[in-house]
Amino acid sequence: MRNRKPKNEPARRLVVLGGARGERREGAVWLVGAGPGDPDLLTIKALKALQGADVVVHDGLVSDEILDLAPAAARRISVAKRKSRHSYAQVEINRMLVAFAQEGLNVVRLKGGDPFIFGRGGEELEACREAGVDCHVVPGVTAALAAGANAGAPLTHRGSAQAVTFVTGHAASGSEPDLDWESLAKANQTVVIYMGVSTAAGIAGRLIGAGRAGSTPALVVENASRADERRVLTTLAGLPAATEQVAGPALLIVGEAMALALPTEEAAPAVLTEPKLELRR
Numbered sequence: 001m002r003n004r005k006p007k008n009e010p011a012r013r014l015v016v017l018g019g020a021r022g023e024r025r026e027g028a029v030w031l032v033g034a035g036p037g038d039p040d041l042l043t044i045k046a047l048k049a050l051q052g053a054d055v056v057v058h059d060g061l062v063s064d065e066i067l068d069l070a071p072a073a074a075r076r077i078s079v080a081k082r083k084s085r086h087s088y089a090q091v092e093i094n095r096m097l098v099a100f101a102q103e104g105l106n107v108v109r110l111k112g113g114d115p116f117i118f119g120r121g122g123e124e125l126e127a128c129r130e131a132g133v134d135c136h137v138v139p140g141v142t143a144a145l146a147a148g149a150n151a152g153a154p155l156t157h158r159g160s161a162q163a164v165t166f167v168t169g170h171a172a173s174g175s176e177p178d179l180d181w182e183s184l185a186k187a188n189q190t191v192v193i194y195m196g197v198s199t200a201a202g203i204a205g206r207l208i209g210a211g212r213a214g215s216t217p218a219l220v221v222e223n224a225s226r227a228d229e230r231r232v233l234t235t236l237a238g239l240p241a242a243t244e245q246v247a248g249p250a251l252l253i254v255g256e257a258m259a260l261a262l263p264t265e266e267a268a269p270a271v272l273t274e275p276k277l278e279l280r281r
């Protein structure tokens, strides 16, 4: 994606980095989806972007195995949310991405799943556009897709799931999200709730209150696609209890098609051993 530079913008400061004398390099920001955890779910384009990175700015959901695909010389910066130490505000991250790119660096902003699904990638893209910095987006496998695949439960299914909706369980203010519960309560559709563990009781209550049957099949998937993936098969009414033991990132999935889901013991995430992909640095 090329960005139009605002009119009358002063010439961008360019820093010469190594190479031939007088060589000028323009930096760019790459918003890259790292997928839900399993490095095999990284796209080839994401791998290429990582291999070309001068700086990798990543959040906490990205594994070391994936970060190690960047050149050893690339600078790694974690902007993960931390309880004790300083965590970066979104505006600080935006500024950092723009500043590095303006120094002529190739900046990979690596995010769990897909950058545009509850990943705040849109805000970073806007910041780049405002600064006249090139910004490219590389999609990733969002957690819901891996969760459905590993459970053997399709998110859409002829006859029982004619639509799938991804919703957030948290509003920006930290309170309950303002969703169209009446519409989400209709049968024969799948609702995937991101960031909904702590609000599971409220969400289940809203859906049941708006008319969705408490007996609707539901699935909680923790650490989807990782070695410690765990699935709990339940019902909409059982969601609050099912989320009690959850410690890692988890999705709540509600819908008739979740009747097809298999418990963790019966379906481990598929691991491909062959052919080995040469992940060259």
Ligand code: SAH
Pocket (backbone or CB within 6 Å): 036, 037, 061, 111, 112, 113, 114, 115, 116, 117, 118, 119, 141, 142, 143, 144, 147, 193, 194, 195, 196, 221, 222, 223, 224, 225, 226, 249, 250, 251
């Ligand atoms: N951009 C990410 C979502 C970021 S929001 C994506 O596309 O997947 C963070 C939320 O995503 C977590 O609270 C959790 O609900 C969900 N999530 C991310 N990775 C997950 C995983 N491996 N397993 C289950 N849920 C996950």
